[in-house]
Amino acid sequence: MNRHRSLISGLFAALLFGGAAQAQTSPPANLALAREILSELIAINTVHDHGTLPAAEAIRTRLLAAGFAPADVTLLTIPGHPTQGQVIARLRxxxxxxxxxxxxxxxxxVEAKREDWTLEPFALTEKDGWLYGRGVQDMKGEIAALLAALIRLKQDGFVPDRxxxxxxxxxxxxxxxxxxxxLLKTQRPLVDAGLVLNSDGGGGSLRGxxxxxxxxxxxxxxxxxxQLETTNKGGHSSVPEPENAIYRLARGLTRIEALVFPVVTTPTTRGFFAESAKRESGQTAADMLAVSREPPDLAAAARLSAAPARNARLRTTCVATGLSGGHAENALPQRARAVIQCRMIxxxxxxxxxARLVEALADPDIAVSVTSPAAPARDSPYDAALMTRLTKVVQDMWPGVSVAPHMDLGATDSLxxxxxGIPSYAVGAIWSDADDNRAHGRDERISTTAFAEAVEFDFRLIKSVATSR
Incomplete structure (x- = not known):
């Protein structure tokens, strides 16, 4: 049987008989196109060392074939980085x-090694209702759904109001x-906008x-x-000295491990906990409501912080992610280093x-330096018109699903x-399992049902946002 038809049949069966029966999907031809695009993109290895130019060229080819004017599809590479391609399309x-x-x-x-995977990472594989491949979740599945929706709109003759x-x-x-x-720094007229939507964040979450x-x-x-760094004159390992760069750094790391930052909430996180409380019960629901108010209840925050993901939403966190030291097995270490990754509210x-790291270390002989500086960006303001449109699309697709503000714990290009200065909102289309997030990991996957829904969701959302009524 034709592989596309097999996929479509499977998707419709899942929607008719599975737990997502209320959701709707795009026409079969559009789903087949989305699947074809996804297969093509997964097969193009776009880790940093390979670059994104071939994928950008493939997208440009598809957009031109769909009827976009050449002037409305711009392919660019960054000076000094000839393999890093960007493609920008404009629906006028x-x-x-x-x-x-x-x-x-x-x-x-991110990189994916064949020996780490049970399947080929750079080939799309459908198995037991799942689509596997590096990038299906982060974020070529989102791109394929978005492109298929965009092409459908173009071929339907849709003309947006902006x-x-x-x-x-x-x-x-x-x-x-x-x-x-x-692009923002050197090609601003090409991408200047009043609103940014990002498919690489937010979105729907499933459990069981x-x-x-x-x-x-x-x-x-x-x-x-x-970076934390200790240095020492070193010496021969046969004559241990009381001062040792590795031991000093290790003692400092133990103190960093115990460092807990204060609870801080924002309008986004307060809204998140208020909405999340509706899905909980007992002490957890009460605690979520207590931290959604100003000032937050610190006892409630302490109880919620027992769960790592909730803890990360309540405060800045820092964690050791790298360690190196010494230069020879028969020499006392002259240098030891540790990497500390912080995610700030x-x-x-x-x-x-x-300043808090220095205070916790309490050791002037441990040097603290910045290796990746922060790029601050405040919360985007609440956009009532956007939220109304988005909520309607979500609830038309999935009746009864609540829509809430969200602070991502990771980083995206919305930064x-x-x-x-452009208000930015991440609106992922592919629902993911809260307990089985494989982005960046082995055997990355998305469900066939979620992918089918995403194509229709993006079609509706683009159309809604593009219409002034």
Whole structure:
């Protein structure tokens, strides 16, 4: 049987007989196109060392074939980085003074080694209702759904009330050629917008097959990386000295392990906990309501902090992620280093976090330096019109699902658009299992049902946001 038809049949069966029977999907031809795009993108290795240019070229080819004018599909590489491609498409509006909407998506993926996977990472594999491959979740599945929806709108003759810009970019995961940052700094007229939507964040969360809620990312934690370093004159390992660079650093790391930052809430996290309380019961529900108020109840916050993910939403966190030391097995160490990765609440600052690390270390002989500086970006403001449109699309697709503001614990390219002064909201289309997040991990996967729903969700959301009525 034709592989596309097999997929579509499986998707419709899942929707008719599975737990997502209320959701709707796109026409079969559009689903087949989305699946074809996803297969093509997964097969293109876009880790940093390979670059994103081939994927950007593939997307440009598809958009031109769908009827976009060459002037409306721009392919660019970053000077000094010839393999890092960006493609920017514009769905043009009627005459309007409204600023465009910019959708951002990154083409690069993290490394995946064949020996670590049970399947080939750079080939799309369908198995038991799942689609496997590096990037299916982060974020080529989102891109395939978005592109298929965009192509459907173009071929339907849809004309938005304001321009819709779609940027597919490089180096979100790693490297020094971040496409969104570069476009904003050097090609601003090409991507200038009044609103940014990002498919790489937010979205729906499932547990045990049950839909929990749909989160709109209005903020994200800010990352900053520090290096701790101790040095020593060293010597021969046969004559141990009382001063040892590795031992000194180890004692400091033990103190960092015990460091707990104060509880800080923001409008986004207060809204998140207030909404989350509706899905909990007993002490947990009461504690969530208690931290959703100002000032937050610290006893309630302490109880919630027993769960790592809740703890991370309540405060800045720092954790050791790297360690090195010594230069020879028969020599006393002359140097030892540790990497400390911090994720700051958006209202925190690099200077304040560094000061707390220095205070906790309580050792002037442990040098603290910044290796990856923070790029601060405040929460995006509550957008009532956007939330109304988004909530309608979500609840038309999945009746009864609540929509709430959300602070991502990781980092996305919204960091750059917020810093550039453009209100930015992440609105992922593919629902994920809260207890089985495989992004960046082995055997990354998404469900066939979730992918089918995403294609229709993006179609409806683009159309809703693009219409002034």
């Amino acid at each position: 509006a009627k005459a309007t003074k409204a600023k465009p909407v910019l959708w951002i998506s990154h083409l690069d993926v 321009d819709m810009i779609f940027a597919f970019t490089s180096d979100e995961e790693s490297g020094d050629a971040n496409g969104v940052d570069w 097959g049950q839909r929990l809620s749909y989160g709109v990312q209005t903020s994200e934690k800010i990352y900053v990386t520090f 958006p209202t925190d600052s690099e200077a304040a976090v560094r 750059f658009t917020r810093a550039a």
